[in-house]
Amino acid sequence: MRDPSVDEHRLDIGSEYHMDDIKGIFDSGGFMAGINPRKDEHGDVEYIVLTSSGDSHYSDHLRGDRVRYIGQDHGDGDQPTSGRNGRLIAQCDELSVPIYFFSRESKGEDWEYEGLVDVVDHEYISDGTRMINRFLLEKLGIPSSDDYEEVEKAVVKENDDPPLEEDTDETEETGSRKTRSALFRRRVKRYYDETCAICGSNRKTPEGNSEIEAAHIYPRRENGRDHYRNGLALCRLHHWAFDSGWISATDDFEILVRQEDGRDESEEFASLEGNQLILPSSEDHWPLPKYLQKHREMHDFDSV
Template identity: 45%
Template structure:
């Protein structure tokens, strides 16, 4: 997919005036664009996001590339709502679309391009006086949508012959790692329709955020790859239990539980014994035999 949203390429760290931002997105924001600006073209939807250093919003830029971004809605208007602007970021958690991040200072006609970001999570919480949306965004370190798509394809449409048990490739740049990680999480959860693959639960928060998480079958810490065939969707409890070695999978993807631990097997795990793992939407994304065997071996299950 080409970088349809931009009139010309941007580089991370590039500084633009209001007029230049208008030109690059073929838009007309007025004196100073702020907050969340959703746009739609024939090619699809995208979002222009501005994190403004001022007194209105409480955005937090962390050293690890995480941005905690407060949703739109002036304080005098009360609780924030999931309107056109906030709703666009909420949708972007599950519906992939480009989000171009800029930072600026109140009253200064200069906007620094921070690159693309991905929505990781969101909460609807009180700031002490009203309810606000807090979006957890990951800065990807990638400037163009075309570049992002090329990196993401390695995860969502992997080479059938690519290894799934590998050392973390030292040649991966930080941006590539971030794109692969966020793509893995999104793709795995979508493949299982935001449903736990072992217990069948599909819980959501009051705002609609899914509880399910993307679990690596063979862990990244041991050299497992960000490949959708090395992933299954699990609820928080069973993600912990799987990573801890309380249960694993047989060759036919049936749940087998740990019965030799000196600790008592949790009932929430014992009840899974014999359950068949849910199938992903695409059969070419079924968990690979190699990583299933690797998980059993890692946690001491008999083959």
């Protein structure tokens, strides 16, 4: 992530800031509602400031750590996928610059700082009258790019044989687990070249966004490790099938399919039985057998 010229030590999550304070922190002129990319002296985007007002016509919705964010307006016509929207879309593939997120419930000069956010997904869809950019954001729970960099460095230093589960002491700091999750998602998709490990698909939307998702082998709900060797890149169908126990894999990466008499799902996935997972080019990025073993155990594959 690019190191921006921002007075980040003055930003505290949950604190309210007058617009004049925000201008001082970012050493910039005024900010308009919505997406505010800021460039460095070379013309490259250095950081992005997002503002979301509850009473605006953008219809943004904050639900816990996830935010449904409507892109930059464009008069009465379709919103473009270029310009300010394009700057944010670019962060779907790689969070290369910090995204600072501020919100408010009503009109006024004070904004609450929500911390850095990651762009999880982007859709270009119709709202019934025109095409709009709809983003899914995730609040990382960290205030600055320095915090992000610290977690990233710790992840990079991890050895190739991490434990099954996250270390509570290691991730107890606010935002550490969320940032690790964001890094996990990006690394897995990159190592698998945004291709499904089960079927080999790499479908993209008309705007070029990949359908591929990063799946935990030993699931996060069981405190599974946010490490790329506990991950598979999967299309949405096979992500669901893997998580629900219709599909698993042997330690030698051979695909297993659950056989249930009279179930359409068994027939649908039957042709995958015995195929090899499509793995990254580097063996260092392949899944570890202990995670696959845990997945088979959870879904009773070793008993059938």
